[in-house]
Amino acid sequence: NAGVTQTPKFRVLKTGQSMTLLCAQDMNHEYMYWYRQDPGMGLRLIHYSVGEGTTAKGEVPDGYNVSRLKKQNFLLGLESAAPSQTSVYFCASSYFGQSTDTQYFGPGTRLTVL
Amino acid sequence: AQTVTQSQPEMSVQEAETVTLSCTYDTSESDYYLFWYKQPPSRQMILVIRQEAYKQQNATENRFSVNFQKAAKSFSLKISDSQLGDAAMYFCAYSSGTYKYIFGTGTRLKVLA
Numbered sequence: 158n159a160g161v162t163q164t165p166k167f168r169v170l171k172t173g174q175s176m177t178l179l180c181a182q183d184m185n186h187e188y189m190y191w192y193r194q195d196p197g198m199g200l201r202l203i204h205y206s207v208g209e210g211t212t213a214k215g216e217v218p219d220g221y222n223v224s225r226l227k228k229q230n231f232l233l234g235l236e237s238a239a240p241s242q243t244s245v246y247f248c249a250s251s252y253f254g255q256s257t258d259t260q261y262f263g264p265g266t267r268l269t270v271l
Numbered sequence: 272a273q274t275v276t277q278s279q280p281e282m283s284v285q286e287a288e289t290v291t292l293s294c295t296y297d298t299s300e301s302d303y304y305l306f307w308y309k310q311p312p313s314r315q316m317i318l319v320i321r322q323e324a325y326k327q328q329n330a331t332e333n334r335f336s337v338n339f340q341k342a343a344k345s346f347s348l349k350i351s352d353s354q355l356g357d358a359a360m361y362f363c364a365y366s367s368g369t370y371k372y373i374f375g376t377g378t379r380l381k382v383l384a
Contacts, residue, residue, distance in 0.1 A: 199374025262316035
């Protein structure tokens with residue numbers, strides 16, 4: 158049982174390049190989330206998904222797109238990377254989207270945009 | 272809007288001693304959940320402890336316990352018998368009714384040998 162995994166762990170991009178971050182979970186969770194973590198700030202929600210085939214915007218969605226084609230995977234895309242998107246990205250999942258449900262986090266991806 | 276405040280950017284504790292990390296929050300909800308997450312240098316976010324607002328009893332997990340003061344909107348984390356492996360960033364988080372977590376800015380805990 159690997160829990161939540163993220164690929165890649167590190168990435169350096171040039172401004173304007175695109176990339177996709179992959180999140181996978183093997184806990185059969187319905188809900189999945191993408192957060193970003195910046196220095197001096199807590200985690201902020203980018204997008205989330207309440208189930209296969211669905212996505213929704215979180216707190217800071219601009220510049221990102223997501224897809225959930227399979228229940229176990231949640232992809233985060235940057236179409237045209239900007240230096241402001243330099244951050245650590247975390248994926249998380251939970252059984253449902255209620256307060257009672259603990260969110261389980263992946264190990265994070267450190268992205269640098271030059 | 273709900274907010275979570277961690278006013279201590281950094282704390283230090285001697286090994287085997289006890290330390291308390293502070294967290295305050297603001298909400299108009301009566302039913303909600305509070306969490307403490309640990310983020311070691313590996314970056315992995317690990318759930319340490321959680322508290323349901325409707326429970327008056329403070330949650331405890333081995334050496335970790337909370338002091339939940341609902342009226343004061345305070346949710347502090349006490350770490351007893353601190354160990355070197357406790358060194359990490361600690362985040363307080365709030366959730367009410369839905370998926371959304373609101374995180375504080377974190378407290379970096381250093382454990383001195």
